[in-house]
Amino acid sequence: MDLQLATVDNPFNSAEWALSEMLNQPDMLTKAQEELNRVVGIHMLVQESHIPHLPYIKACVRESLRLHPAAPFNLPHVSCADAIVAGYFIPEGSSVLLSRLDLGRNPKVWENPFRFDPKRHLNGPANEHVDLGEHELRFISFSTGRRGCPGGTLGTNITVMLLARLLQGFTWSMPPKVDEIDLTEQAQSLFKLNALYAHAKPRLPAAVYLI
Numbered sequence: 068m069d070l071q072l073a074t075v076d077n078p079f080n081s082a083e084w085a086l087s088e089m090l091n092q093p094d095m096l097t098k099a100q101e102e103l104n105r106v107v108g109i110h111m112l113v114q115e116s117h118i119p120h121l122p123y124i125k126a127c128v129r130e131s132l133r134l135h136p137a138a139p140f141n142l143p144h145v146s147c148a149d150a151i152v153a154g155y156f157i158p159e160g161s162s163v164l165l166s167r168l169d170l171g172r173n174p175k176v177w178e179n180p181f182r183f184d185p186k187r188h189l190n191g192p193a194n195e196h197v198d199l200g201e202h203e204l205r206f207i208s209f210s211t212g213r214r215g216c217p218g219g220t221l222g223t224n225i226t227v228m229l230l231a232r233l234l235q236g237f238t239w240s241m242p243p244k245v246d247e248i249d250l251t252e253q254a255q256s257l258f259k260l261n262a263l264y265a266h267a268k269p270r271l272p273a274a275v276y277l278i
């Protein structure tokens with residue numbers, strides 16, 4: 068069957084971008100499905116308890132959050148005291164806006180920043196911690212500090228489960244007459260300009276989908 072996935076918010080944005088990028092580099096789909104076969108098998112759907120054992124899929128979600136944040140800027144904040152950050156003096160009362168795009172795509176931090184490459188996370192937090200937070204702010208996922216997202220663990224679980232179930236449940240391929248998924252983004256929201264449209268073939272025993 069051919070399915071259309073459209074972004075409505077953060078977890079959907081990350082899963083839609085990850086799946087789109089992976090369709091253009093199908094060896095990544097194979098790798099993710101091998102991990103799911105090994106950790107979960109094909110006789111049950113992936114569960115929350117599996118998440119710590121799915122580093123490759125988690126790395127794909129982290130990479131999606133890095134390269135495709137759901138908005139170009141973080142919410143604005145006001146500094147409550149004078150501070151020096153990376154050599155810059157920021158006086159008390161300044162409006163502070165962090166560019167999620169410039170952090171996640173900074174070539175001084177990320178080699179070949181426009182390439183979707185989950186491997187870059189595999190020796191770091193994707194292996195070590197269960198949540199997708201990036202506390203060094205090399206990109207912004209849930210942000211950090213007092214006003215950081217309080218829903219990090221829930222957001223991680225929802226996002227990883229969403230992508231893992233899409234990958235476990237179906238073998239994905241391009242729709243007829245399409246050679247490459249279009250990765251153009253909307254100018255303001257950074258959501259995909261055109262919703263992902265792809266072919267999904269069930270790959271689990273029929274009874275598993277009824278649970």
Ligand code: HEM
Binds near residue numbers: 077207217226
């Ligand atoms: C993948 C999913 C999610 C992502 C990527 C995400 C990301 C973020 C980011 C970047 C912020 C702004 C932090 C800042 O201003 O420095 C934020 C704030 C917030 N998030 Fe999330 N979030 C997610 C899921 C959730 C969930 C599931 C909940 C609640 C159950 C939640 C509740 C909140 C709240 C209440 C704030 C405002 C915090 C404050 O201003 O004190 N988020 N989130």
